[in-house]
Amino acid sequence: MVKPIERVVAALTYKDPDRVPAAPLxxxxxRRVYGVTYDVWSRDPVxxxxxxxxxxxxxxxxxxxTLVDLSVEPAxxxxxxxxxxxxxxxxxxxxxxxxxxxxxxxDKLEYVDPKKADRMRDVIKICExxxxxxxxxxxxLGFVYGPAGTLSMMRTLEKLSLDLVKNKSAVxxxxxxxxxxxxxxxxxQCETGVPGVVxxxxxxxxxxxxxxxxxxxxxxxxxKIADEIRKHNALVVLHNxxxxxxxxTMISWxxxxxxxxxxxxxxxxxxxxxxxxxGKKTVLIGQADNPKVIYPxxxxxxxxxxxxxxxxxxxxxxxxxxxxxxxxxxASLLNARAMIEAAEKYGKYPMA
Amino acid sequence: MHQGRIEEKFKKNNVIYxxxxxxxxxxxxxxxxxxxxxxxDKAKYLAHKVLELKIDPYxxxxxxxxxxxxxxxxxxxxxxxxxxxxxxxxxxxxxATDVLSPHIKAEKIPYSGKVVIGVxxxxxxxxxxxxxxxxxxxxxxxxxxxxxxxxxxxFVQKAKDExxxxxxxxxxxxxxAPGMKKVIDVLYEExxxxxxxxxxxxxxxxxxxxxxxxxxxYGEEVVDGVEMVKNLMSSIKRGG
Numbered sequence: 014m015v016k017p018i019e020r021v022v023a024a025l026t027y028k029d030p031d032r033v034p035a036a037p038l039x040x041x042x043x044r045r046v047y048g049v050t051y052d053v054w055s056r057d058p059v060x061x062x063x064x065x066x067x068x069x070x071x072x073x074x075x076x077x078x079t080l081v082d083l084s085v086e087p088a089x090x091x092x093x094x095x096x097x098x099x100x101x102x103x104x105x106x107x108x109x110x111x112x113x114x115x116x117x118x119x120d121k122l123e124y125v126d127p128k129k130a131d132r133m134r135d136v137i138k139i140c141e142x143x144x145x146x147x148x149x150x151x152x153x154l155g156f157v158y159g160p161a162g163t164l165s166m167m168r169t170l171e172k173l174s175l176d177l178v179k180n181k182s183a184v185x186x187x188x189x190x191x192x193x194x195x196x197x198x199x200x201x202q203c204e205t206g207v208p209g210v211v212x213x214x215x216x217x218x219x220x221x222x223x224x225x226x227x228x229x230x231x232x233x234x235x236x237k238i239a240d241e242i243r244k245h246n247a248l249v250v251l252h253n254x255x256x257x258x259x260x261x262t263m264i265s266w267x268x269x270x271x272x273x274x275x276x277x278x279x280x281x282x283x284x285x286x287x288x289x290x291x292g293k294k295t296v297l298i299g300q301a302d303n304p305k306v307i308y309p310x311x312x313x314x315x316x317x318x319x320x321x322x323x324x325x326x327x328x329x330x331x332x333x334x335x336x337x338x339x340x341x342x343x344a345s346l347l348n349a350r351a352m353i354e355a356a357e358k359y360g361k362y363p364m365a
Numbered sequence: 366m367h368q369g370r371i372e373e374k375f376k377k378n379n380v381i382y383x384x385x386x387x388x389x390x391x392x393x394x395x396x397x398x399x400x401x402x403x404x405x406d407k408a409k410y411l412a413h414k415v416l417e418l419k420i421d422p423y424x425x426x427x428x429x430x431x432x433x434x435x436x437x438x439x440x441x442x443x444x445x446x447x448x449x450x451x452x453x454x455x456x457x458x459x460x461a462t463d464v465l466s467p468h469i470k471a472e473k474i475p476y477s478g479k480v481v482i483g484v485x486x487x488x489x490x491x492x493x494x495x496x497x498x499x500x501x502x503x504x505x506x507x508x509x510x511x512x513x514x515x516x517x518x519x520f521v522q523k524a525k526d527e528x529x530x531x532x533x534x535x536x537x538x539x540x541x542a543p544g545m546k547k548v549i550d551v552l553y554e555e556x557x558x559x560x561x562x563x564x565x566x567x568x569x570x571x572x573x574x575x576x577x578x579x580x581x582x583y584g585e586e587v588v589d590g591v592e593m594v595k596n597l598m599s600s601i602k603r604g605g
Binding site: 051097099100101103107108169170171174175177178219220221222223226254256257279302303304305306308309310338341342343344 | 543
């Protein structure tokens with residue numbers, strides 16, 4: 014019987030696996046399999062890891078992702094985080110409680126050791142547990158939110174976007190410190206033995222920053238993290254669930270083994286165009302639609318939706334069926350299972 | 366900005382525009398351009414110039430500020446402008462409207478409709494909502510912004526108090542998306558569902574979700590939200 018890790022490796026090397034690998038990016042939703050509330054899942058790495066393992070055994074997905082939430086990284090710097098009982102943890106910056114309250118505060122950010130920092134050490138622990146428990150069968154991908162995203166969680170995207178025009182040097186100084194910490198955070202994840210790390214580069218998309226702004230404020234810094242991941246013989250996987258992601262920019266900075274995405278790139282018109290333009294340059298991970306199908310749909314609708322994607326992206330391998338972003342934490346788990354069944358039913362290789 | 370620098374900029378602008386002897390149309394076109402360029406000082410200067418030349422301030426807001434902001438919205442949608450530029454344009458628009466608004470006689474403002482808007486309870490991601498607020502105002506709508514993490518009943522109560530035609534709700538998280546349906550349920554409970562239309566948006570929701578919860582419209586992107594509000598207002602005026 015083919016193991017998930019063999020299936021994923023085949024897809025990543027453009028060889029035909031037995032079938033399309035399926036990874037619905039079940040993260041926070043795993044708490045429901047283990048039977049704990051979201052606030053507990055978010056703060057206890059052992060429970061989070063056990064939940065992920067239980068969810069994988071129940072659903073049968075082909076890879077773990079150690080995304081807890083996007084406030085893990087800012088919490089390390091001292092940003093206050095809110096933990097709703099049954100929802101994703103949130104940075105309190107969006108409620109006005111920003112760590113960076115003024116432009117002067119960028120200068121006050123200090124280096125922290127990710128292995129000791131609040132929340133980051135928990136994610137490193139989750140990586141360790143998953144690699145030890147399942148490493149030979151199911152691949153685990155680490156997760157790091159990029160420096161721009163992390164900084165915005167301490168300042169808000171609006172204020173950061175205004176600051177970078179009028180207070181460029183202050184923002185760049187803040188980003189440099191954040192990037193140094195994220196660099197060591199990615200390194201620490203690699204040291205646990207994960208075969209790859211996902212870098213979330215959301216701001217490389219047309220609804221947020223221009224290519225020029227992205228290059229200047231994230232690309233040139235964050236590409237050093239990608240280089241470090243590769244030094245550990247781990248794969249660089251990018252995630253961008255924004256509208257119109259800049260695939261060309263992302264590939265140029267990070268040379269990723271794969272890109273996980275929700276919307277078609279800004280220079281493509283549809284799935285087929287994306288496969289044609291980028292399918293040979295990087296492995297494509299996606300693109301099951303959470304808001305349209307995975308969250309509101311039935312398992313049958315999910316299977317039909319996935320069948321369409323497999324038909325376009327599957328031929329020639331280099332494709333992993335996944336949700337465009339984290340599996341909705343409160344969606345029916347039957348829909349995650351339906352993605353695996355779609356891969357089993359419609360994704361067998363060889364494929365025409 | 367330091368007062369001295371503002372005065373310096375005003376003097377510089379004065380020299381330029383006094384030399385030009387601009388027509389009303391040219392002033393309004395320049396005002397629109399200042400908004401597009403996100404030039405706060407120039408927008409504020411031109412707003413004062415509008416008052417000095419006794420140009421109708423309402424016309425200046427609609428044909429200068431709002432016209433510029435509509436172009437910004439289109440450019441954002443087309444990937445020609447991005448969040449930083451858009452935010453500065455919004456600042457320029459508000460800088461000019463703050464100068465002009467006190468001089469508008471209320472009876473001169475045609476009523477286009479009122480929207481109560483907010484991010485649903487449990488969610489605090491509000492940048493998309495904030496952009497929509499700016500673009501709706503630029504399109505001539507009255508907007509009552511309830512902010513983020515808005516309790517269900519507050520949406521309905523405010524819509525009743527303000528006699529708003531539309532409630533607009535957004536969320537980025539599926540865990541808080543059910544709050545949108547709760548608002549619609551309360552509209553039914555209060556017996557005013559037929560009087561208030563609902564529109565939803567945000568990364569966690571879709572046209573399919575809108576249909577499932579009985580919302581009247583869904584905007585996939587911020588600029589779609591403006592079009593949807595316009596369509597809903599038109600249908601209300603037609604008695605729909």
